[in-house]
Amino acid sequence: xxxxxxxxALVAAALGATLAALPAQSFEGIVTMSMASATLKSEAIxxxxxxxxxxxxxxxxxxxxxGVTGGYPxxxxxxxxxxxxxxxxxxxxxxxxxxLTAPIDKVAVKIKKSGKSDSILGHKVEEWVLxxxxxxxxxxxxxxxxxxPGFNFFISLQKTSPVEGLLLGRMAKSxxxxxxxxxxxxxxxxxxxxxxxxxxxxxxxxxxxxSELAVPEGYGKMSxxxxxxx
Amino acid sequence: MENVPLLVGKxxxxxxxxxxxxxxxxxxxxxxxxxxxHQYPLVVSNEDRGFDMPMAGxxxxxxxxxxxxxxxxxxxxELATSAEAEALFKAxxxxxxxxxxxxxxxxxxxxxxxxxxxxxxxxxxxxxSDNPLARLLVVAGIAKAALSTMAEAGGGLSxxxxxxxxxxxxxxxxxxxxxxxxxxxxxxxLAWVLTGVFAFFAISSIVKEGRLSFPSxxxxxxxxxxxxxxxxxxxxxxxxxxxxxILGAALPSQFFLGSLVLLLLLVAAAALGLAGGLASKPGHPxxxxxxxxxxxxxGGFLFPVELLPVWLQWLPWIFPPFYGINAALAxxxxxxxxxxxxxxxxxxxxxxxFSAAFAAGLSGRGFRxxxxxxxxSGGHAAGRSGAKQEDHAPSSTQSEGSTP
Numbered sequence: 001x002x003x004x005x006x007x008x009a010l011v012a013a014a015l016g017a018t019l020a021a022l023p024a025q026s027f028e029g030i031v032t033m034s035m036a037s038a039t040l041k042s043e044a045i046x047x048x049x050x051x052x053x054x055x056x057x058x059x060x061x062x063x064x065x066x067g068v069t070g071g072y073p074x075x076x077x078x079x080x081x082x083x084x085x086x087x088x089x090x091x092x093x094x095x096x097x098x099x100l101t102a103p104i105d106k107v108a109v110k111i112k113k114s115g116k117s118d119s120i121l122g123h124k125v126e127e128w129v130l131x132x133x134x135x136x137x138x139x140x141x142x143x144x145x146x147x148x149p150g151f152n153f154f155i156s157l158q159k160t161s162p163v164e165g166l167l168l169g170r171m172a173k174s175x176x177x178x179x180x181x182x183x184x185x186x187x188x189x190x191x192x193x194x195x196x197x198x199x200x201x202x203x204x205x206x207x208x209x210x211s212e213l214a215v216p217e218g219y220g221k222m223s224x225x226x227x228x229x230x
Numbered sequence: 231m232e233n234v235p236l237l238v239g240k241x242x243x244x245x246x247x248x249x250x251x252x253x254x255x256x257x258x259x260x261x262x263x264x265x266x267x268h269q270y271p272l273v274v275s276n277e278d279r280g281f282d283m284p285m286a287g288x289x290x291x292x293x294x295x296x297x298x299x300x301x302x303x304x305x306x307x308e309l310a311t312s313a314e315a316e317a318l319f320k321a322x323x324x325x326x327x328x329x330x331x332x333x334x335x336x337x338x339x340x341x342x343x344x345x346x347x348x349x350x351x352x353x354x355x356x357x358x359s360d361n362p363l364a365r366l367l368v369v370a371g372i373a374k375a376a377l378s379t380m381a382e383a384g385g386g387l388s389x390x391x392x393x394x395x396x397x398x399x400x401x402x403x404x405x406x407x408x409x410x411x412x413x414x415x416x417x418x419x420l421a422w423v424l425t426g427v428f429a430f431f432a433i434s435s436i437v438k439e440g441r442l443s444f445p446s447x448x449x450x451x452x453x454x455x456x457x458x459x460x461x462x463x464x465x466x467x468x469x470x471x472x473x474x475x476i477l478g479a480a481l482p483s484q485f486f487l488g489s490l491v492l493l494l495l496l497v498a499a500a501a502l503g504l505a506g507g508l509a510s511k512p513g514h515p516x517x518x519x520x521x522x523x524x525x526x527x528x529g530g531f532l533f534p535v536e537l538l539p540v541w542l543q544w545l546p547w548i549f550p551p552f553y554g555i556n557a558a559l560a561x562x563x564x565x566x567x568x569x570x571x572x573x574x575x576x577x578x579x580x581x582x583x584f585s586a587a588f589a590a591g592l593s594g595r596g597f598r599x600x601x602x603x604x605x606x607s608g609g610h611a612a613g614r615s616g617a618k619q620e621d622h623a624p625s626s627t628q629s630e631g632s633t634p
Contacts, residue, residue, distance in 0.1 A: 084285055094343055223340040224344075
């Protein structure tokens with residue numbers, strides 16, 4: 001079941017939201033990203049707006065994780081809801097957002113700059129790192145000050161890997177609070193092997209319609225659909 | 231008390247035994263019982279078809295929960311249908327029945343999406359034992375499996391990050407309260423111990439004072455055994471009613487009928503105490519007293535047999551209360567069991583066996599006049615002779631010189 005939940009949340013894996021109070025100039029636009037872990041290898045389009053975030057898989061039916069296809073996530077920060085939308089069944093499932101944020105919010109991590117800097121998509125990035133003595137895992141995030149994120153969209157990276165993904169989620173929370181936008185991330189497990197990789201492939205600021213961050217018209221609640229089938 | 235051959239005599243060695251024995255007993259108990267259940271027989275049927283969750287693929291919560299059951303604590307038998315599982319459970323071949331309905335996972339996902347949804351089909355858990363400790367440990371074992379399922383589903387992070395409503399609402403517990411089980415169990419055991427110990431001391435006193443004079447051994451054997459047993463039974467009735475009134479605990483509906491079964495055990499206790507008291511020597515530890523007391527821990531009614539390591543789970547079988555008290559409680563609580571007739575029969579046989587041993591002791595074949603004098607042609611003569619000698623003897627040293 002771990003895999004199952006991982007997959008769903010994985011797809012959610014770019015979702016996020018530690019909703020710090022949104023600054024007026026919070027980034028609004030569309031990003032494409034790649035994510036890879038032991039259980040996931042996926043590319044997706046992210047629609048970001050102050051009050052919402054959607055990860056749309058590059059296939060029509062949904063993100064493919066370990067051969068399982070179907071569905072995509074939407075986060076509504078205002079309502080504090082997390083939706084899993086199933087185009088195949090034309091229904092959606094609702095979860096409290098707190099279930100995703102709780103593991104990240106429980107622990108505050110102290111991150112530091114590694115001193116390395118680089119350029120991603122033409123934006124200057126600096127590397128922030130974390131050594132976790134408990135798990136002996138290492139994680140790093142390349143972040144830029146060129147955009148101001150409205151939320152922690154790494155929130156679901158925890159699902160890509162229970163230890164390393166969670167570290168990245170906690171790190172990103174700290175960076176978002178400082179007004180830094182993550183453009184790339186990596187995490188290594190205790191053996192030094194790469195456990196999670198995430199990279200923003202493109203970033204385009206612009207207006208995102210509210211309808212993009214809403215459940216499509218005509219979709220019903222999953223519970224209602226299943227009750228009818230009984 | 232100086233002439234009472236309890237666990238201890240007058241020597242330092244015996245005093246040491248008195249001090250060390252409780253420590254050894256408690257340590258042994260901790261070692262044996264501290265690891266929880268061992269191979270408690272559980273039958274499970276999982277008919278849950280699972281659910282194809284968006285973005286997650288096939289999910290089967292029941293499957294995960296079954297795989298999370300501790301196979302050291304439970305001897306798990308998995309069957310395809312709940313009817314098969316129930317049949318095995320009713321046959322007494324499993325003490326725990328655990329069934330998962332066909333749409334459990336799907337219903338749980340509906341509940342995640344709609345928290346007001348009431349699960350129509352629940353996990354069914356039935357426990358055959360009336361023992362509260364056994365029930366507690368079984369429920370704890372299943373809860374542990376459920377919690378590990380939730381934690382795993384949450385990505386190994388924490389249970390609260392998982393939206394699977396594995397809570398009490400999803401569980402249908404199939405046992406009702408067993409009113410007064412512990413009360414009657416403890417009082418029944420108290421009656422067993424007091425009857426045996428009192429008989430033990432009484433016969434010692436009778437022999438010592440030389441008041442043992444009967445024309446034949448059979449009559450006194452019957453009179454003494456039945457008298458002590460009846461006294462113990464009356465004491466059990468009085469204590470039960472008094473405790474019930476004081477504690478406000480209702481007595482089981484078949485209490486009186488069950489107490490008649492217990493009377494059989496008390497006959498065995500009285501005969502055992504009398505035979506033991508007759509055969510013991512002053513100043514020497516008697517195995518009878520510990521044999522009367524140890525079933526409290528290893529008799530299987532206070533602590534479940536399955537708390538013992540598997541290789542020791544036969545231990546309760548050597549104690550009469552395992553049969554007598556469990557049979558009496560089963561009758562009192564109206565629990566039918568295939569083992570009930572056998573338990574009653576064994577209790578009867580033990581009562582006869584101990585009574586015969588006591589009668590044999592009185593007849594003089596096995597009778598030792600409190601450590602003196604030996605075998606007389608008549609029990610009463612031997613008793614008198616022994617008593618007279620003991621009156622002038624400083625106890626243990628002389629008793630060591632006596633010949634049984």
